Amino acid sequence: MKSHLILSIVAKFLIPLVLLFALYVQFHGDFGPGGGFQAGVIFAAAVILHLLVFGHAATERAIPTSILKVCAALGVLIYGGVGVAALLAGGNYLDYNVLASDPVAGQHLGILLVEAGVGLTVASVMTLLAYAFQQRGHNA
């Protein structure tokens, strides 16, 4: 399937739209179904489509493993950091009310950051898993 012209053209057209849809799900989670977890998974699915159609070398060039490893840890750090920031601002751990001047704005900010952390970690971990399996397959 390396030389599938139709497939690679359609994939080239489709992957940006899937990534866009992932961002929509990420930031629309407050209003409709969705959120960080689902957005991360959709993002990873787009990367896996790239991996399937264009091969591991091309995907690795677009999104290097080293960056993914940093991002996976960064997501958890953002989540934990929001909690620590709430502590420093004088509230309880993960109590977003104190993050901004009024509680509702603080909650909005907190949820946005936390969802971003979740999405980052899930997307990076799923992509890393796909990379790892793909490499094993080539080795076998």
Place this chain on the structure above:
Amino acid sequence: MLAAAGIAVLVSMALALARALLGPTLYDRILAVNMFGTKTVLFIALIAALVGRGDYLDIALLYALINFIGVIALLRYHEVSAKSGSEPPA
């Protein structure tokens, strides 16, 4: 009107599911799963229309994309394993 269309979609889902279970080749199964996925997208869109909630369509949109990626993954990995000569095509 919507309910009748829903029954028709369910019937074609059942037919596709039967083909996915019967086979006989792996490609028949993949074809049937693909068709089942498309029909499910239509079914979810229909539920959204019946309940009158437009945000359910996000799920249909998601599955329209995921279904394609799944079929490509099935083909890609099966092709690789068939090429390596470890097994004949099912």
Place this chain on the structure above:
Amino acid sequence: MIDILLLLFLAITAIAIVRSRDTVTAVMLAGLSSLISACLFLLLDAADVAFTEAAVGAGISTLLMLSALHAVAPTKTRPRKVAWPALAVALLCGGLLAYGTLDLPPFAAPDNPVHQHVANHYLEQTNKEIGVPNVVTAVLASYRGFDTLGEIVVVFTAGLAVLLLIGRRRQEDQDDDAK
């Protein structure tokens, strides 16, 4: 009526998964069963759960299982012998669980304990306290922030473990190739 039909589909798919002799087919049918569950969740008006089921169950886990099968050689045949003791244990467990459901309060009754505890607070106060229209997001990210932190740490740790198991071997193989 529709739910009964979908549950029937689900049962048929589950039996077919157990009976299939080909791992690729089994993974494919597992994705199908996730999809049918997503439809059922949607019929129960649980849009967020359906979304997660479609994205995670039918999407990424099928993809990752397929790539895992690609990494190991997929097995084709399996003995078709019925394991009678296992079947007996499974039937006994299922029967006990079904017997246990008889004691559950009726489905969707308004005075069920689950509707009396914190659910009302969430439903009534979310708009004032959080200001987010989707109550599920408010519960997940704010009211139950600790649980979600736990979840994300689990995902991270699992990914780390897989990379430690698989990524390292890859390095050694490369070293062997270089020698």
Place this chain on the structure above:
Amino acid sequence: MSPMEVIAAVLLGSGALLGVIGGIGLHRMPDFYTRLHAAGVTDTLCSALFLAGLALHFGATLASVKLALIFMFLMFTSPTSCHALANTAFASGLRPWQADSKGSTPPSTP
């Protein structure tokens, strides 16, 4: 019923009918390639008609835009996956069944 509803009903009905025809074709056709023909061809038009009917039902809202997006994705992905499926099947050695080759029973495995 307003004319809009009549059009929506006709579109939904023909879409659903095509879906069922595709499902029957999946069982009546003798081998993989003819089944692909039955399912793959009907699938795209079936979803097009169905989604158009639902869009008329929703009217000019955000939901209709989403339906148009779903339609666009299906329009691209459904023929592509059918093409990839046929291509992979042929490359792996599955040959089309021909009526003059052997009786009326198709080969179930290559």
